Amino acid sequence: MAERRRSRFWRSALWVLGLVVVAAVMxxxxxxxxxxxxxxWPTDYVLTLPVYAIVLAALILGFLLGGIVAWLVGGRRRxxxxxxxxxxxxxxxxxxxxRRRLDAAEATARQTPATIDRAKRQLVVANS
Numbered sequence: 001m002a003e004r005r006r007s008r009f010w011r012s013a014l015w016v017l018g019l020v021v022v023a024a025v026m027x028x029x030x031x032x033x034x035x036x037x038x039x040x041w042p043t044d045y046v047l048t049l050p051v052y053a054i055v056l057a058a059l060i061l062g063f064l065l066g067g068i069v070a071w072l073v074g075g076r077r078r079x080x081x082x083x084x085x086x087x088x089x090x091x092x093x094x095x096x097x098x099r100r101r102l103d104a105a106e107a108t109a110r111q112t113p114a115t116i117d118r119a120k121r122q123l124v125v126a127n128s
Contacts, residue, residue: 025056028052028055029050029052032050032051033050033052034051035048035049035050036048036051036054038054
């Protein structure tokens with residue numbers, strides 16, 4: 001119950017923070033509608049856009065590039081995670097096989113002495 005309240009609190013806090021950020025972006029865009037000329041050296045190309053558009057485009061581009069870099073850096077960790085998962089699956093299968101063999105050995109051990117003597121004689125005959 002406490003966990004549910006805590007997650008509800010954080011969800012609400014994130015919504016409030018998001019609304020504050022959206023309000024700040026809107027105020028920034030409304031206050032910075034003046035045009036800004038971007039010159040692309042060495043060409044003579046000039047791009048004229050409102051200040052808010054340039055700033056917001058730079059923020060969005062930085063956000064996307066940051067996500068791409070984080071994804072690329074995390075590649076090694078993801079590869080290691082896949083390797084660990086494969087090893088865990090191999091060990092699980094090996095454990096199941098050993099458990100099956102142990103159950104079979106225990107079932108053999110519970111056999112009557114007469115059955116064990118018969119199996120020993122068959123083994124001796126097979127080896128001679």
